[in-house]
Amino acid sequence: MSYKKKAEQRKEFREYLSISDKLVLDIKKSGIELVADDEVFVLVNGTNNYWISNHGRLVNNLRGNFRMNKTGYAHFTLSGVDKKIETYTDKLVAEHFLENTDKCNKVWHIDRDMDNCYYRNLVWVNNKEYRNLNCGNLPLEELGRQQEYVPYITLKSTAAYSIWNGIYIRCYRNDNVYDGSFMCDLWRYDKDSFAEWWSAEYYECDGESMAVDKDLLFPGNKEYAPDKCCILPQTLNTMLSNCKKHRSKSKNARNDLPLGVRYDSRMKMYYGEIKPYGHDEVIRLSHWDTPKEAFEEYKKHKQADILIMADKYKNKVPKKVYDALLRFEVKPYVEDWG
Template identity: 30%
Template sequence: MNHKEVSNNLETRICNKCGRELPIGSFRLMDNKVNAPYYLGQCKACEYKYQREYIEANKEIKFSDDLDILINRQYKEIKQERVLNLSVTGIIPIGTDENFVRLMDYRDYWISNYGRMIHYAYKRFSLLNGSYDSNEILGYRVSKNILCNGRWIYKQKTVYAHRLVVDEFIVNPDKQNNVYIWHGGYNKDDNYYRNLYPLNKEQYKIVKQNYIKTGDDSEEFILKVMNDIRYKPDNWSKPSMEPSVCGIGYCGDDEVDCTSQSYLRWVDMINRCYNEKFHERQVQYSDCEICDEWKNYSNFKKWYEENHYRIGNEQMDLDKDILIKGNKVYSPDTCCIVPHGINTLFITGKKQRGDLPMGVCFEKDKGKYRAYMNYQGKSIKLGTFDDPATAFVVYKEYKENIISDLAEKYKGMIPDKVYRAMLEWNIEVND
């Protein structure tokens, strides 16, 4: 530190830490009754900052004595329909396990588990370079489908590679609070999914502090931090982690409105998948399941509130069948909110039709196969035929046209991913 005698003429001085010229009152006056009084060379702000950094760096990290590991490291199961076939792109993977998965709310973009992004435009696939912000975080400029003044439109925005990787490949146990992402080895250039950890603010601070002090950011240490109640948000409690709905679903925090629309939809979804009495009435749901993230109500609530919208007074349904045909998993990547009229178009009715193709029934009195379609509460008769295959072809053409027409009617009022899925819908005989 610079020691200078106090001068009555000195009104400002330059801090030897931050380099700013500041009023003399911004520096601490030292008077130890031995030497002549002098001002410290660093300003009070820099002095305080150094003291806080020293305290944080040397503070001992402690864990609860009865630490229970309730949260483990989990990775998402990716639907194959979302995985890009690299052989048609001409792009070489940087790792044998690199996979690019479609981003459902973006216009023809795929993100890989290494943080690389591919865009399809002008009939070709391109690997995007991205750019780095002031914090040295890799981002991409993309078009995202968003709701704006009651219409779904595409809007340019910057998205960050590490956040997309976490969202698409890693099970985040607490999406409400885990908005900080730790890069293994504090290497912000490393966006490989196995080296990224979604954490809350306090957890991130502890992991960073320990890494700076000891060099340890092992998965074992991070899991201890994630599970210790000392580093949980205020609204967290152990009872909130107990599976209280069908032995599967848990609330995730203590502040739950059990009368809210999101909660009622969540409970209904769990009952559809795991309630045996419900399966006695609706057997088609007996092999359905819910992704790990949505077993936590607080995660489902966040998604539901971000994706819910209204179209006049129409009933809006949670659908799992439209985006990925034959899907049996309720998840953020496979579900969407749609008007009830659209949702009912994709009911297959396997239980009622028996072994016959969809849209076909046998009329005993005529000895013929009838093609028909139930739509808007009415049964539309499409003709009778000698064999079920011919009847199905007629039904298939008619219903695909209905779906296509309805997609055009709701264009802009429904998310583009729903609109495009409807236009591309292909009815098959074994549906």
């Protein structure tokens, strides 16, 4: 891609961010109490006084104060800029939060509950698909396409910039807690560049919060950069974080045991401990004479747990993430990644 083309794309993206901020309702000024952390209100197209949320709630300030319209599935007659607008709750949500690249004209409720107008419960379909879905002749998964969502849900109005701030704080304001981790100059000095990357890489995963990972694709990497990072569901991110242990500065060897290894002072032997994903019980493994032997047993169990998680998420995460999980090797210390 030419430099000129890249510059044009960056200009369009920055203009988009500016537009998005104007469309998103400032909750602090409106006094509206959100029903969920991910709720976002955006200005209804063709109006100056109506905002629809991704949870299917419509508000207006026609009389100066913000008022909530009828919730659930309902018909509305809105006072538009040029004309009256006849519409329905699900249609408003779909028009403002769902991409409609195929120019479909019907909205299908995934759980068949018309009152559930949450944007992730909706999908655009055409007339034929709607009839077949309604008659039970077409399973939803056989539509042959994945519903995409309007990106301002995850950009400046919510996640991208707060995530940038979190990375910056971890790298530069926490007394080097992250052991030398740093941001590439592009991201460190240009938040919009990070937001562009986040928007391009972002994907939904069963409603989980998403996190930036810097060392799954490149074990031992310390740089937050677009060609080295990936986005992970929080469950996977937490699992991988629990696979890391730094060497202790203590001179006492028992305080510097490898990841997952404990010392049994009664038997004067070492053993591994693991809590498989989804289990509350911590499992104690066999006793060994040395920390190295105990770690090798722990490693086998931990690797198996990671493989199970990789397969669980196989069809939910990008292929590069799945492949990296299969390659992931548990090390006794972070420093061993080199």
